[in-house]
Amino acid sequence: MPAGKRLILMGPPGGGKGTQAKRLQERFGIVQLSTGDMLRAAVIAKTDVGMKAKAIMDAGKLVSDELIIAMIEQRIDSADCNNGFILDGFPRTVPQAKALDGLLVSKGIALDKVIEVTVPDAMLIERITGRFTCKKCGEGYHDKFKQPGRAGICDVCSGTEFTRRADDNEDTVVARLQAYHAQTAPLMPFYKQRGLLEVIDGNRPMDDVTNDIERVL
Numbered sequence: 001m002p003a004g005k006r007l008i009l010m011g012p013p014g015g016g017k018g019t020q021a022k023r024l025q026e027r028f029g030i031v032q033l034s035t036g037d038m039l040r041a042a043v044i045a046k047t048d049v050g051m052k053a054k055a056i057m058d059a060g061k062l063v064s065d066e067l068i069i070a071m072i073e074q075r076i077d078s079a080d081c082n083n084g085f086i087l088d089g090f091p092r093t094v095p096q097a098k099a100l101d102g103l104l105v106s107k108g109i110a111l112d113k114v115i116e117v118t119v120p121d122a123m124l125i126e127r128i129t130g131r132f133t134c135k136k137c138g139e140g141y142h143d144k145f146k147q148p149g150r151a152g153i154c155d156v157c158s159g160t161e162f163t164r165r166a167d168d169n170e171d172t173v174v175a176r177l178q179a180y181h182a183q184t185a186p187l188m189p190f191y192k193q194r195g196l197l198e199v200i201d202g203n204r205p206m207d208d209v210t211n212d213i214e215r216v217l
C-alpha cells in the first residue's frame, strides 16, 4: 500500500475495530484516530470535554456531533496525520460524515476506503463483556477467547495490572448497539454509493480478518 492512505474503519461496538486499527497502524505507519480513546483520555484528565462526555458514554449513547467534530478537526491537523490515518469510531452519524467530507475537501485530501467489519449482534455482547486490557501497554485480552499465557501477566510487556472499560457491561452494550443500528448503520449506503465501501466478515479469527482487510487495501 502506498503511503498516504486515509481510511475509515466501521463496525459495531466489540466488532474488533480497535484491534484491527492498531494492526494497520503498525503495518502501514498510518495513525489510528479513535474518538473513543480520545474521549476516554479526556474523561481521565477531567477536561471540559471529558466532563461533558462521561455520563453520555456511561449510558452507551452518542456524544454530540459538535463536540466530536471539533475534536477530530483539531486532531487531523497534527503533523503525524500527514502520512495518512485510520478513523476508528468516527464518523458515527450522518452529520459527522458530512462534516468529515467538508474537512477533507478543505484540506484537499480524499478517503481511500471505508472498511465495514460486520459481526452479528448475538456475538457482540459476549465479546464486549469479557474483554480487558493491559494497563501498561494496552494489549487486549478476553476472559474466554484470549487469556494471557501466564495468568495475570501481560504477554507483551509483562505488566500485571489490567483494566476494563466502564461501558463494557451488558446494559450499556445494548444501548451502544441500538445507537449503532439507528445512527451509524445508515452511513454504509452513503459510502457504498461512492464506491468506497468494503465489507469484511468480522466473525472469524482476528488474523483472518486482518488478512482480508490488507487484501482489499
Ligand code: AMP
Pocket: 013, 035, 036, 037, 039, 056, 057, 058, 060, 061, 062, 063, 064, 068, 088, 089, 090, 091, 092, 093, 096, 167, 176
Ligand atoms: P468506542 O470506544 O468507539 O466504542 O466509543 C466509546 C463511546 O464514546 C461511545 O459509546 C460514545 O459514547 C462515545 N463516542 C466515541 N466516538 C463517538 C462518535 N464518533 N460520536 C459520538 N460518540 C462517540
